[in-house]
């Protein structure tokens with residue numbers, strides 16, 4: 177069990193500080209920055225999801241992140257920067273020709289770059305790997321906090337391990353009350369899904385490790401050779417090897433993910449919902465707005481957005497999982513939203529939340 181830090185937890189009396197996302201309040205930012213510099217933990221909004229931040233240059237502070245999240249110490253953490261100079265503090269052998277173009281196009285924003293780690297950066301940020309993941313977030317509160325701290329801020333998503341990522345300060349508190357010194361409450365995050373992570377340690381073959389807010393087609397314009405990590409290449413990869421799936425982004429209820437032609441898929445959802453209801457179970461339905469009239473009376477509905485509005489669906493996804501959990505449903509039935517554009521990231525999060533339980537009706 178040496179891989180797990182779950183037995184030691186980080187305790188702190190949590191303070192919640194309100195911050196205007198358009199005009200970060202200097203006093204509260206200074207309080208939070210002071211905590212970061214002293215090795216404490218601050219949860220803050222980014223444009224993707226809330227992060228659980230600590231000084232990326234302080235190995236003990238990084239340990240506290242793993243403890244607070246009950247995260248296995250085998251899962252590396254992203255360092256967040258406010259200025260491009262900080263990239264050179266964190267990484268070495270940077271392939272400048274591509275990184276400069278990516279940074280110009282996508283930073284600040286939802287793109288994370290995995291590079292070779294500078295030797296003086298604590299190894300536990302990357303669980304001993306000789307790499308480091310770096311992102312420059314666009315959210316004004318994230319930017320203000322990093323700038324005021326004067327150090328890069330390491331931050332995984334601000335949820336306890338395996339829970340859906342937090343997109344509001346309330347979600348952060350559900351998971352991390354009394355395990356984080358300060359929560360900067362800047363309202364809902366915009367994108368709602370985490371950043372796209374790409375591995376540039378071999379710049380000739382850039383690899384997408386996690387699809388996210390920046391889309392594959394946008395990246396191809398700059399990185400024509402970019403490839404998806406092998407686990408994304410086969411649609412049924414996860415179902416064929418569920419044991420290899422990292423349980424992640426999961427609500428407490430079991431999730432079943434439906435795919436296939438629209439009406440067959442909705443019919444299968446209806447039948448499955450009915451069989452759960454017959455067993456006296458409580459059913460949640462995480463679906464598109466247009467699906468609602470097919471599924472009323474089959475469970476608690478959580479419409480995520482219009483079927484083709486993947487931005488809104490992404491924005492609402494984790495809040496929907498958490499809402500249905502709060503309703504104490506036994507099972508959540510949800511559906512595929514296609515694989516193009518943000519659909520790739522949505523499918524990834526749904527597949528992991530479902531731990532590979534895919535019902536493909538074709």
Ligand code: TXA
Nearest residue numbers: 224226227252253254290302307308309332333370371
């Ligand atoms: O949008 C985001 O990326 C959010 C916000 C807070 O920035 N952060 C986030 O962090 O989602 P986390 O820890 O939940 O996910 C980070 C992902 C993980 O899949 C991790 O394995 C990968 O990035 N990662 C981090 N460092 C890495 C490294 N050195 N090599 C490969 N993958 C890395």
Ligand code: MG
Nearest residue numbers: 332333334341
């Ligand atoms: Mg996470």
